[in-house]
Amino acid sequence: MHPGAGYLLTIAVISGATLAYEVLLLRLFSLIQWHHFAFMVISLALLGYGVSGVFLALARQHVSRHFSSVIMGNLVLLALSMPLSFMLAQALPFNPAELLWDPRQLFYWLVVYLILAVPFFFAANIIGLSLYQFRRGIPTLYASDLLGAALGSIGIIALLFVIDVEQILLVLPYLVLLIGLLLVTQSPLWSGRQKTLWQASLLVTMAVTLFFMPASLQLNVSSYKSLSQMLTVPETQVLQRKSSPLGVLSVVESRQVPLRYAPGLSILSDAELPEQLAVFTDADAMSAITRFDGDYEPLRFMGQTSSALPYQFKPMQDVLVLGAGAGSDVLQALMFDASHIDAVEENPQMIGLLQDDYADFAGKLYKLPQVNVHQSEARAFASKTERQYDLITMSFMSAAGAGGGLFSMNENYLFTVESMREYLRHLKPGGYISITQQNTHPPRVMPKLVATLAEAMQSFRLAPSQSLILIRSWQTTTLVVKNGTVNQEEISQLKQFSERYNFDLAYYPGMTEQEANRFHRLKQPYFYQAVTALLSENKAQFIADYKFNIEPATDNQPYFSQFFKWETLPEILSLLDAGSIFLLESGYLLLLAALVQALVASLVLLLLPLWLWRRRRRDRDEAQPLHKRVLAYFFALGLAFLFVEIAFIQKFVLILHHPVYAVTTVIAGFLLAAGAGSYLSGRLRMVQARIQVVAAVLVMIVLSAVYISSYASISGFLLAQSDLPRYLLAILMIMPLGFCMGIPFPAAMSMLGREHDEMIPWAWGINGFASVMSPILATLIAMEFGFRVLIVVALLLYLLAVCLFPTDSTKPSAGHNQLNV
Amino acid sequence: MTRTPFLNSAVSLVVMALTCFSLSPVQADDDFKQQREALVEEIAEDLRSSDAILDQSELDPKVLKAMKTVPRHEFVPEKHKHQSYRNRPLPIGYGQTISQPAIVALMTNLLELETADKVLEIGTGSGYQAAVLAELVEKVYSIEIVPELAERAAEDLKRTGYDNVITRHGDGYYGWEEQAPFDAIIVTAAADHIPPRLLKQLKPEGRMVIPVGSRFMVQHLVLVKKTEDSDIITEQLLPVQFVPLTGEH
Structure with a gap:
């Protein structure tokens, strides 16, 4: 028997809706929790596919006899379970932040993905049973499955741009129910009383979904995310929320307790901060839109952060701001009189906030004649533009190693040897690249960045030891690379600036160890030691001996935030009682944990039933080698x-x-x-x-x-x-x-x-x-x-x-x- | 009829539950006291090699005594009470936690307090840290931004007899001008920069401690020292003994 066109269309829609659901879950969990857990939870939820296979294998004769009912039953259950599974999963007290403290969290984690596996189980039942039932039409069925998934992957991206992420959770079940209704109505597989019954059931399910679901669909964002924490402050409210595949942006105003966002600000600064609005991406990763009315006096604090260092050296005419976000770096460049600023921001909705929604608040920053806004990914812009710059600046872009290495599994093409070459290519002679990052202690991010940059500089005949400058505040580190040799005048400006604002010198050409570690003391001058070693002939040995992975990241291994080293694990574990958990690069370990969970689940859910089934019918089984x-x-x-x-x-x-x-x-x-x-x-x-x-x-x-x-x-x-x-x-x-x-x-x-x-x-x-x-x-x-x-x-x-x-x-x-x- | 294993375990659970209920408050307090002392001993042992102990070989006995005295379970929400004397942070609602006892011990130790010192705390949270400070000094001033937490902590501190802690609901960014200057300041609420007013309210030779990291994972401690000449120096300290380099470089 071959499936008809209507049936193939149904398979395509089910497959597409399921893939869309998977992407949607990833977005939803990134919002209510954190991206890495979202990735793991959802990949494991796909176990539903495997379990379905086992279920069908054991019950195939029975389900095959009631094929039409089983298909429709699964379709209704798929539609219902899509929103219900998510609602149930988010109601559990699962808190990834407590995973390393509380063994019960492992249990909740397991329950979360078992619950989320349910819709995938029903979807897989429909497709798997269809493959079995229409075995002569497998290639066509499989083709519909893949075609549907392809359309689903495009469709969900389009949907994420036009409707709120939680509303899509209701759109997908509707799509499934509608295609079910269409199938029941036109396919000869359903007839007479059965047809009427299923039509009624589908309509009732649609009505029930419509009336009961929307009211109860509240997103339960973790109370440990920074947006949730800010909202506990009195008179704080979300002014606006924008959703896209790149994340949910929330603009927050705090009336009673003003927001003060000034990372890297000198400990000696006494500047009052201007009014600011917080912008959160996926309820975390805060940045700020700063009030600007053309007067630079309230922005004085921007000259007192470590990222202001390159502006001390010379006037910057052409500045490229990569990851412009809510505009802090752009304002800083303006304050220092840059005449041409290319501000590159990937998220169009972020640009929209500055250009439209809060244009007046931000002093029409992104519409000023000096500012050219480019909606583009940073590296893409760098590879396309032919312009040369006096300064390329990147602050707090996603190289962050803070957070226990939880981003280690994310590919990041902004900080690889190849990308650094791209940035260097766009420097005027004597121009600078400036990168500011949050400090990690013990240092991880900066040593890796220096190693990566030094490798990239080799193609430019630049001697890193003569071109690098590194300073740090108590919380941030700013790395400056010059397209040329750092001269005495620059060194003297560097010293003045650092002395004035209590920034520590961590490296400049000709620096001695005694000059390091004065204001913000580490146990040893780690940054100076790391940079000097990484720029010397001992580089390879130093990287090998360092307790974190600081190998340069490359396009082939673009895991900048992967700092985990197996060799360090025993030492960290031995200090666990004293609170060394923060040293664990847990992202990598969690990935391994997920793999182990998947293996165990496979053994229990797949191999065990297989083994039991075969034992039961050993005497009848003639084709054992085939099974293997x-x-x-x-x-x-x-x-x-x-x-x-x-x-x-x-x-x-x-x-x-x-x-x-x-x-x-x-x-x-x-x-x-x-x-x-x-x-x-x-x-x-x-x-x-x-x-x-x-x-x-x-x-x-x-x-x-x-x-x-x-x-x-x-x-x-x-x-x-x-x-x-x-x-x-x-x-x-x-x-x-x-x-x-x-x-x-x-x-x-x-x-x-x-x-x-x-x-x-x-x-x-x-x-x-x-x-x-x-x-x-x-x-x-x-x-x-x-x-x-x-x-x-x-x-x-x-x-x-x-x-x-x-x-x-x-x-x-x-x-x-x-x-x- | 023979008793099934299920029944057996059910009976033992009931017996256990009854035993728990029949414990008098005095017995429960004794039990907590023992747990607390064991925990503090354990912390003292674990932290012997911490970076944050600086030049000392161990935690100040006064700090250990304070840790042994303050009933942490009185500041922990009911549902986590049984975990009060585990060396771990516990949720207290509003996305906040009661800090890990080892971190409380280290931060308190870093302040090098004298009895006559006046201490300011930004971020009262559960009130536990304030209570530990109150064991060591005469006056502790504490500000909390979340009204519900401020109210709860004030009640708990009063109930446990820490009348020398003066709490206030409000914004800690400007410190507590009327009571300034302070000998020590502890900032337990996250901050992306150190508020200038707070530094001004710190006496010369005063000390300020700031934990950096997330609610469940302090990554390092920042000790801010104001010198006699009012110069500012910070030290970045790990709660454990860990050097990122091996070998000689």
């Missing part, structure tokens, strides 16, 4: 598919720049092409399934080899194009790869469908479990070895899959014949 092969084959595919996808997403994000659009484009491109591959593999009946898989894997190997080896020239070529051709060409490059990746799954599934249909749900489940582990493993591999290695591992897994292609080894001749259709 099916298990291994689909596991390898599950891992490899996402490895390749994740690695190439990263490679293309770098070329396409804008993280949100780039990721969406690449995912959609992959899925569309894989859908086409799947569809075509079903059509090419004259070609043996195994040969199809071998050919697909060979083409993938060749393509990957070409892409990896000529990545520099490909990216160079693409970067020279304007946006549209760049995106189109990138999609054209992704498509053949995706096309091949779409073949191995349905080819083997179809084979199973013809000969061992009882294995289909198993294969579906195994693939689901592998997909849970894949992103976590991919991140760990990329952190340790880089994306190139990740691609190689993925290709080896595909090769392994080729060897394991599940022909029935107990019945060689029959098995072989069955492959010829």
